[in-house]
Amino acid sequence: MDIRVQGPGPTSPFLGARDRFETEHDLSLPVYVQLRDDPDERTWAGHYEDRHVLNISRQAASSAMARELALHEFAHMARYEQEHPSHTQSTDEVLFLALAGKSVERRKLAHCHQIANHMKDIYADDITLSVDSGEKLLAYLESSLAAAVADRPDPISRPAFRRLSPTADPEITAVNAAFALALAERHDLVDDDHRLYDLAHVAAMDAPGVDFEGFNRRFRELARDPNSSDYRQVLVGATREYVAGGGRAAD
Template sequence: MDVHVRGGPAEPFLGARDLFSTEYDLERPVTVRIEQSPDERTRVSHDDHGHRLTISRQAATSAMARELALHEFAHMHHHERGHPSHTQSTEEAIFLALAGRSVERRKLTHCYQIANHMKDVYADDVWMAMAPGDKLVGFLEASLAAAVADRPVEQPGWERLTPASDPEITAVNAAFALALCERHDLVGEGHRMYDLAHAAAHDAADVDLAEFKRHFESLSPDPDESEFRKALVDVTRAYASGDGERAAD
């Protein structure tokens, strides 16, 4: 694996490279560009010449830096090998799922986020066999706790002027977090993540937490294109309809 780091510390990314290359390889070179802005989100792009990972300095120097690098290397691995989760057009699947339906703009945005969760499941399947999941559990727990605490409290006749977590996508995110932890046996039944997930579900009556957890956790480890497209269409319909069980049938 050929990894070049620009703009910041190379150690986490080179350490992740050394670990990743014990099991997998990337045919194209990777350029990691570390940006100073703390608001810079982790982004990956691909072309015929290589892969590019853009990440904030804050993330690149965090305790999760190596795990983030492993996660993104796994996405690159799936991209190079044409894994259905990374070749399926998200736009096409969402169009198939929502044809003839009227969907709020915020829900449409969330559908893209849910599609990214499905890609993440397959990326995490790759790297979770290489490194302990303790840091990931802590990250998911902290993120979910922050989202639950930031849920909006509406007052009749008031217009909300400050951003807050959307209860419905927060509940889906909770289902994703639990599914990921259960898929890789990362937490026990009494873990605080379950309490946080149930709190998130309580705030989103139209989201069936168990049904969405099943969507993520039961993804086939080696799907063909048709199987993955159906899974993506099903979960999209489930979220857009507000009735996970009926939409998935």
């Protein structure tokens, strides 16, 4: 597996991730690591005919999660080379199939893209967690979800119209919580009393129109090796459920 770091910056996280990844997997194409100056630049993988590109900020590359971030992106690259349906299916095609003839808010379309990305991440992390313990990933999921619900008011005294997570969109936060918990459950990373369950419960309460349990089940039970048709059907179903369900008033 060929790793080429572009520009000044740390190299050990990427080499360490490569060594861990190669215990069970490999990539045919070289990986160019593009270190970016913008500290807010998210980590993402690009795929080309002759290479993969791992884009990451220098700040992230120097963080405690650097090796895990690289390992996760290597897993996306592997899924792309495998032509796995989650990484070849066009999200725009799914949106057309699921929402033809419907008028949908722009924010909800963005959320539908997020749902598709969650499914990609599930399949990438099936690889990641086959070579890594998942301890740091679980801590990351917990802290990210905690941040989304951290500013809630006192649940006893709060007015009924106040959200539990006022700084985050409650509907996609609930879906994000369903994803985080599903990933942890899929790989047996949590016990029944783990704090992630409490955080997910808060997020679900904040969005009564979102079928939290349904999304949690959809993510957790994604088939390990789906064909293209089955995967498209699952993603279309999730998209329709989110658009139809999100925003409904509680019974």
